[in-house]
Amino acid sequence: MERNPIQTVANDVINNPPTSLQDLSTKQSVLKCHRLMSATHIAGKFMYHVIGSEESPYSVKVRSYFRFKGLEHQWLERSQASELYTQHAKLPLIPLVVTPDEVGMQDSTPIIEKMEAAVPDPTVYPDDPVARFMSDLLEEFGDEWGNKWMFHMRWWKEIDAVAVSRRFAERSGGDIEATASAIRERMVPRVWFVGGNKVTAPQIAQSLEDALGHLEPHLKSRTYLMGERPAMADFGLWGQIYNAGRDPTAGAMVDKNPNVRAWVERMLNPEVRGDFESWEVLAPTLVPLIKDQVANLFLPWTVANSVAIENGDDDFTLELKGNTWTQKPQKYHARSLGVIRQKYQAVASNAALNEILDATACRQYLA
Numbered sequence: 001m002e003r004n005p006i007q008t009v010a011n012d013v014i015n016n017p018p019t020s021l022q023d024l025s026t027k028q029s030v031l032k033c034h035r036l037m038s039a040t041h042i043a044g045k046f047m048y049h050v051i052g053s054e055e056s057p058y059s060v061k062v063r064s065y066f067r068f069k070g071l072e073h074q075w076l077e078r079s080q081a082s083e084l085y086t087q088h089a090k091l092p093l094i095p096l097v098v099t100p101d102e103v104g105m106q107d108s109t110p111i112i113e114k115m116e117a118a119v120p121d122p123t124v125y126p127d128d129p130v131a132r133f134m135s136d137l138l139e140e141f142g143d144e145w146g147n148k149w150m151f152h153m154r155w156w157k158e159i160d161a162v163a164v165s166r167r168f169a170e171r172s173g174g175d176i177e178a179t180a181s182a183i184r185e186r187m188v189p190r191v192w193f194v195g196g197n198k199v200t201a202p203q204i205a206q207s208l209e210d211a212l213g214h215l216e217p218h219l220k221s222r223t224y225l226m227g228e229r230p231a232m233a234d235f236g237l238w239g240q241i242y243n244a245g246r247d248p249t250a251g252a253m254v255d256k257n258p259n260v261r262a263w264v265e266r267m268l269n270p271e272v273r274g275d276f277e278s279w280e281v282l283a284p285t286l287v288p289l290i291k292d293q294v295a296n297l298f299l300p301w302t303v304a305n306s307v308a309i310e311n312g313d314d315d316f317t318l319e320l321k322g323n324t325w326t327q328k329p330q331k332y333h334a335r336s337l338g339v340i341r342q343k344y345q346a347v348a349s350n351a352a353l354n355e356i357l358d359a360t361a362c363r364q365y366l367a
């Protein structure tokens with residue numbers, strides 16, 4: 001087994017005592033330099049580091065994935081890992097994963113996909129190709145639409161913004177009220193970024209309530225969304241619902257759905273309890289969620305968003321389930337629509353999948 005760097009340098013000093021004052025000083029400064037490296041870096045040299053925050057849905061998504069895969073890793077709050085973060089982050093976003101050979105990875109979906117390629121077992125991809133694509137689609141839905149539930153509801157109402165900003169402030173210490181108020185000043189205006197405004201606020205809350213209402217019966221008779229083991233869909237949707245579930249208003253909504261609440265707790269440390277289910281078995285309770293939320297809200301929204309980005313529009317407006325939705329376009333989502341469309345292209349010759357995507361009214365947005 002390889003030794004940690006301090007031990008190696010210390011042994012070198014013992015085995016090869018310094019021969020001159022200059023040599024002594026070199027060896028001392030090497031030792032000091034290694035000591036100065038954060039304790040976590042030293043302790044975790046041979047493991048992954050997952051840098052994020054409990055409050056960040058994409059960070060806890062990746063952490064749960066690492067836990068599920070049994071990948072040796074150390075979870076570091078962003079504030080504990082400034083040096084490592086600055087060294088490896090290319091984008092000002094969390095999560096950041098640093099591999100044992102010190103490569104930085106960002107963006108939760110590609111992180112999971114790269115890890116799946118490197119460490120395939122236990123897989124998060126259902127073996128049934130239809131279930132697998134639906135799982136990817138639900139992951140995308142969770143990441144891109146589910147984030148509106150979490151982020152908008154967290155900062156929209158004062159009761160939530162105050163509670164959450166105090167929770168954030170407690171982590172950073174100091175004057176809690178002053179820090180909480182500074183956090184609110186920074187975060188509340190950002191709800192516009194996810195499309196939260198007076199017109200869309202009731203629609204976002206309704207969407208969360210409806211999605212939870214669809215998930216509740218689906219999770220009555222199974223442990224995870226695609227059967228008895230977690231899939232991509234679980235990680236994407238869970239990160240958002242877990243975080244929403246920690247805030248007052250959205251948390252009360254989650255609590256009304258005991259099966260969802262139990263899944264939320266379970267997904268903190270997901271594990272294999274059995275097999276994935278076939279699409280035929282999943283469909284009766286998953287299709288209503290896909291029709292109502294993915295086909296009627298998320299997909300038309302993401303396509304309109306992407307068109308607005310292409311046209312360079314300042315904002316875009318469309319009708320979603322009979323309500324007017326209006327917002328400024330979001331760049332990242334246009335890119336991720338391209339990615340899910342590519343995933344569809346890779347399986348577009350699957351007749352059974354096409355039949356289901358047509359029946360759920362999803363295919364028109366993906367093809």
Ligand SMILES: N[C@@H](CCC(=O)N[C@@H](CS)C(=O)NCC(=O)O)C(=O)O
Nearest residue numbers: 056057058092093094095107108109
């Ligand atoms: N698509 C990215 C999104 C990551 C993201 O938006 N992270 C947020 C936190 S949840 C962030 O870092 N925002 C900037 C900040 O907190 O300073 C992913 O899946 O990892």
